[in-house]
Amino acid sequence: MSKSYLTQEHHIFREAFRKFLNAEVIPNFDQWERERMVPRSLWNKMGEKGFLCPWVDEQYGGFNADYGYNVIINEELTRVGSGMLGFSLHNDIVVPYLHAYGSEEQKERWMPGCVSGDLIGAIAMTEPGTGSDLAAIKTTARREGDHYVINGEKTFISNGISSDLIVVVCKTDPQAVPGHKGISLIVVERDTPGFTRGKKLDKIGMHAQDTSELIFQDALVSVNNLLGQEGQGFYYLMNQLQEERLNVCIASITQAKVMIELTTDYVKNRKVFGQPISMLQNTQFKIAEMATEIEIGSVYVDHLISTFMSGGNIVQQVSMGKWWLTDLAKRVAAECMQLHGGYGYMEEYPIARRYRDVPVASIFAGSNEIMKSIIAKNLGLKGGE
Structure with missing residues (x-):
């Protein structure tokens, strides 16, 4: 069935991506499922071929492509297996937060790496005692001078092990009423002091997709990593x-x-x-x-x-x-x-x-x-x- 939002260029892109998957992914996918992890080298290969965040502006390394390309990437990755979810999470969920709410300095610092595959994204919402009720999260970010001090735990985080940039949902104002008005988004980077990764979680399915716990114990993050404005995270x-x-x-x-x-x-x-x-x-x-x-x-x-x-x-x-x-x-x-x-x-x-x-x-x-x-x-x- 013809899809009105797809052009000939989209179809050419699909064929190129499918050829890439047939060569680089499908022969290895069963092994990655057993290992419970997609290798980091695949992220770099995806970036080299233009299959990461093609919608990103050209000034950051993307092609300024429309959402139709995201659809194709999502469909073709799903045809391989749900263990490839991490790429769609990165392309369609995490990086759009950086694009929509990041400052120009943040975009210049992070977006090129997200497009090349040098930086892998994750988003940390869910906590051990909190899922859909985001207003009830307990992870806090207390401002001290030029830094936030983050304390709390997150769980079920896709790309949790492999990620370099994690958009953390936290409370910058725990006393806010209603609670959702105190929520902010702060980007935590891989080597942040006080940030550690818990165990890689053993799931029923989606085995090649790494999922883990994240732990913040007085994690020290620059105020320059705040996405958008305080209190607007929800x-x-x-x-x-x-x-x-x-x-x-x-x-x-x-x-x-x-x-x-x-x-x-x-x-x-x-x-x-x-x-x-x-x-x-x-x-x-x-x-x-x-x-x-x-x-x-x-x-x-x-x-x-x-x-x-x-x-x-x-x-x-x-x-x-x-x-x-x-x-x-x-x-x-x-x-x-x-x-x-x-x-x-x-x-x-x-x-x-x-x-x-x-x-x-x-x-x-x-x-x-x-x-x-x-x-x-x-x-x-x-x-x-």
Whole structure:
């Protein structure tokens, strides 16, 4: 199906990126999954080829490309596996904070390295006792002269081990009422005194994506690393979450497409009772149902992308898409594994990895329960809140 936001240049870019992935990533991906880490050398190779943050202004090393290129990178990385999430996180979530709220000095200091792959980004929101309720975070940043002293812990941080720049969500005014007005964003660099990384967390899926705990014990950070203004961090987070959730929508529908492709191929070749499984009516109906929902979801995602690229507000629509598409991907994963039979439970079949990778998307970037709460509020169902 033709996508209105893609031009011939986008298609050429996709072919180049796919060729790169076939040469540099796919042959090594299983090993990286076992090692629970993508090598740093891949970041530099991605940067050399222009596959990191192509949307960044040319003065910082980018191409000033439109969001359509982000979409292509997200889709092609997802087709390889969710363990490649760290690149999309860097491209589409972390670096946009630097671009949107960073000073000119900060952009000149950090953006070229983000484009080249010399600097890897992460964002630290979640804490051991705090997830979706950002106003309840306990990590503090106390100003002392020309520095902030940061204390607290973060967990479930993607790129936590490999990152060089971490956008830390913290309280610069713990006494603020309401609490979200005291939140600020401060960039913590790799070798900051008082900053350490905890253990690399062992997840059910997305194994090549490093995820860790971060610990701040009187971490000393220059005031020049404050992003934007003190007390505005919560509003910055809310502004950027549209794009983050859109990325989840794109990845989820791509996962569903990959899984049905794998399963359609499998049922055509797997024989039972002397005929391919694809000849059984139950198989035909299951795949027909999934294919229909995926087609509907694809049209919706393309609409979201087009609206976002034209500057439209998609808070309500992307909240709807985020919960429905991540749930769709989970349903497709379960049905596709079932159609694979016992082989679907074997690690040598890629559907097993997809089955493990998919569920977390309904939790991160705001859980699906939070999405439904946002939708309800925008429908006027929460009274005077």
